[in-house]
Amino acid sequence: MGTLGGAGLAAAAGRARTVGMEGDRLASQARSSGLPAGGATGESPGVDAPLLGGSGSSALLQAQVLDLDEDEDDLEVFSKDASLMDMNSFSPMMPTSPLSMINQVKFEDEPDLKDLFITVDEPESHVTTIETFITYRIITKTSRGEFDSSEFEVRRRYQDFLWLKGKLEEAHPTLIIPPLPEKFIVKGMVERFNDDFIETRRKALQKFLNRIADHPTLTFNEDFKVFLTAQAWELSSHKKQGPGLLSRMGQTVRAVALSMRGVKSRPEEFMEMNNFIEIFSQKINLIDKISQRIYKEEREYSDEMREYGPIHLLWSASEEDLADTLKGVASCIDKCCKATEKRMSGLSEALLPVVHEYVLYSEMLMGVMKRRDQIQAELDSKVEALMYKKADADLLTEEIGKLEDKVECANNALKADWERWKHNMQNDIKSAFTETAEENIHYYEQCLATWESFLASQTDLHMEETSEDKPEAH
């Protein structure tokens, strides 16, 4: 099962890229003095304690499998790199104007070079005697040669997505695999299959597949291709191949044992990366909570407003002179109420899913760091063994040689993907917040127009009334 995981690694190695410090953050940050221990201090209608704890994520973190036969693939695949170079979005020539960055929000790589388009839609419920589940229709359109056709339509369920993710992680332990939406939402879920939940999940699944498609390495993964094209029975039989459950379990145990050794020899840049991930994870979780809270408050505000307007209308029924003014106010409040609803839906479409995806990403990243550490730990343990067990010196030395290559490849793959991921993250976050700001501006502009026209109508009437009283001038 050849994976093309090596492509990305080699591509990164083949480029002259300075991954390093681009100047230190100025110490004059107004508020943060050093990196705070984090956590919210509930001052206002506050945000609670930070991390929700990876409730959903446990279902996502698959067995930490180390597929150790990639080395050969790397060397084999090296020659295929050239053709992939230009496909790689990870170019230092990325345009930096705000407009172009905003345009790239949805698909991180150059849109014109995309040759794989995926949509996820039509959720359908299936009921069997054992269970009820939902499948989604996945349509793939492509011009790539290695695909037998230019269009595919298949149905997949969430389990299938989990399988795909697991395979990708297996094949590329130190690449940043896009996150899947959670298996369950912990808070406020009444039933698994309520419409909002399904719609949110559908969008997230579509995002997931498209992110894979846009990833320079993952897009050529064989399991990914099978996922997109195989019919149901083909997929089932394909799934059964590969390392068996027992061998995977064995690898997990080994992996855990290795991770116990700690990360004493983690290189500087990965220490930095780890540090970033920890803080980023804290902050993005907080932002997720804050954003959800804002949505909730806006919802409650909108509910109250819906009752507020009609009272003025009711009042106008018992008044004569004031009736028009009261009706005007009632109508303004109603319009503002509708504008609020629009603002809320903007928030739930532009901001909440993006922030939430990065919450899941941050969990992913921690997994990636762990896997990298494990690969290194393996090397370290062999090196240590060599120091004490002179007996199998030759064998160990050979193994160490292989592991050293493996570590170098893993590190390079991660470094490259890390830069790519960070860049996309910055774009995505910035454009999500920019869009939110726009929604808010639009909301206030609408309300402003409503009240201003009401005011104008009132002052016009007033001027009419007073001019009626004035004696005619001659």
Added chain:
Amino acid sequence: MTENNFWLKKIEISVSEAEKRTGRNAMNMQETYTAYLIETRSVEHTDGQSVLTDSLWRRYSEFELLRNYLLVYYPHIVVPPLPEKRAEFVWHKLSADNMDPDFVERRRIGLENFLLRVASHPILCRDKIFYLFLTQEGNWKETVNETGFQLKADSRLKALNATFRVKNPDKRFTELKHYSDELQSVISHLLRVRARVADRLYGVYKVHGNYGRVFSEWSAIEKEMGDGLQSAGHHMDVYASSIDDILEDEEHYADQLKEYLFYAEALRAVCRKHELMQYDLEMAAQDLASKKQQCEELATGTVRMFSLKGMTTKLFGQETPEQREARVKVLEEQINEGEQQLKSKNLEGREFVKNAWADIERFKEQKNHDLKEALISYAVMQISMCKKGIQVWTNAKECFSK
């Protein structure tokens, strides 16, 4: 300054200060209360300068006393209301504590408003007790009580839900009472919901403040977008804190509505007084009619109505002609008296209706003018809030796009 001169000159009244005081109450227990400084200035016509003529301290209970007095002596007037005794329609930020400085401040403004309303009322402003309230600090309470107004007050009016079965109600007053009930109900509903809306709005704005802190902390690890995040965070803080002023202004709007909520009660009071007058009138007419009938019966000897006298006569025998004549005479006197009373009551009633209706018309115009202005000022507040919002989010957007 004599009373006459007082009203000839143009005067300005202000409740300029509020002060916490401790003293001993009627039961000799220590209490804390707030005293308000009332300053009266007369404006000279010639140069427009105002001269301070009187200044004294009063507490809320004295204002209440003044108003109760006015209610009794001017039953046909829609007497301006006082600001609320206890904070109602509170939303979470406001304190329900009477000693809270914000509440005291809003009450100060309300009391000033009350005095201005009384002073600008064509009839009430001429009242001597009101004049003394503004000019005579000591002994004023005794002076008011000496008028004996509490005795004049009809205790029946205090029974809020007592209904007087009036046979020929004045349609206009019935409609007016109905209107005042509706006004009271709709304004209090509005104020309740407004308080909830304010609460929610406060929540929306304040939660955004959390972004400020988190962005700032995040910016520390970001090389490229750190500056943008930091400044955006600052704008989120500005946004979050802008709600305080906005809602404070809205509170003044709510106070304007509250005044008319209480005015509705004053309106209702006038209707009730009229109802009571009408009831008394009808009772007196009824009484007179029954006496006349009795008289007639005695004169003609026929007994059409049951009476105790008639019963005893039947049981114990007829009365002598002399006795009967004596009774007739008494009744005739009573009938005369009754007719006089009825005449004066009728006159009183008509005067009341005329004067009350004049004041009600005046009140209606004032109400329409004031409430319209209040609603327009509400629109102005909303406009200002929207403009602030646009500015902050435009700034924030710029930061994010950097």
